Amino acid sequence: MGGPVIELKVLDARLHGWGMPRYQTAMAAAIDLHACLDAPIEIAPGSPPALISSGIAVHIGDPGMAALVLPRSGMGHKQGLVLGNLVGLIDADYTGPIMVSAWNRNGPGTPPIRLSPGDRFAQMVFVPILRPEFTVVEEFTAPSERGAGGFGSTGHR
Ligand SMILES: O=c1ccn([C@H]2C[C@H](O)[C@@H](COP(=O)(O)OP(=O)(O)OP(=O)(O)O)O2)c(=O)[nH]1
Ligand SMILES: [Mg+2]
Numbered sequence: 575m576g577g578p579v580i581e582l583k584v585l586d587a588r589l590h591g592w593g594m595p596r597y598q599t600a601m602a603a604a605i606d607l608h609a610c611l612d613a614p615i616e617i618a619p620g621s622p623p624a625l626i627s628s629g630i631a632v633h634i635g636d637p638g639m640a641a642l643v644l645p646r647s648g649m650g651h652k653q654g655l656v657l658g659n660l661v662g663l664i665d666a667d668y669t670g671p672i673m674v675s676a677w678n679r680n681g682p683g684t685p686p687i688r689l690s691p692g693d694r695f696a697q698m699v700f701v702p703i704l705r706p707e708f709t710v711v712e713e714f715t716a717p718s719e720r721g722a723g724g725f726g727s728t729g730h731r
Pocket of ligand 1: 643659661662663664665666668671672673674675
């Protein structure tokens, strides 16, 4: 409602039956992505991630926006299905199929994760992007309270 509108191509007609990419609730931040598989697959622990098409393409076409592909929290936390690239970044000028690297992060000896055609197995969120230009300097001009401290420099409690 009132948000930006971007073009989306449906590359796999089965999505019409599975439920087109949509926000599952009125205030959901992300749309779920469906696994456009020909047949069920099993992703074994320790095996390379499976690269699976979501069956959609978008052309964001605005340098102030990008999309992130993220695990679904239920599948990631409970089943161990996460992304081989941890987070997928979709550039505003990318027009190919949105692909998902599906990785079973579980340890050896655990059962494979089964994915069936149409399963909602990841999600995609659109985010604002800043693209600053850079002034190369020898020394930073403004003072900084933190300075170069990092990696726990402020303590734990
Ligand atoms: O999970 C993902 C990550 C990326 N992409 C697509 C969209 C993105 O715009 C493009 C390039 O991604 P990225 O820049 O992260 O990968 P790269 O390894 O740097 O490839 P490139 O050299 O094409 O930029 O691949 C996906 O479909 N799914
Ligand atoms: Mg890149």
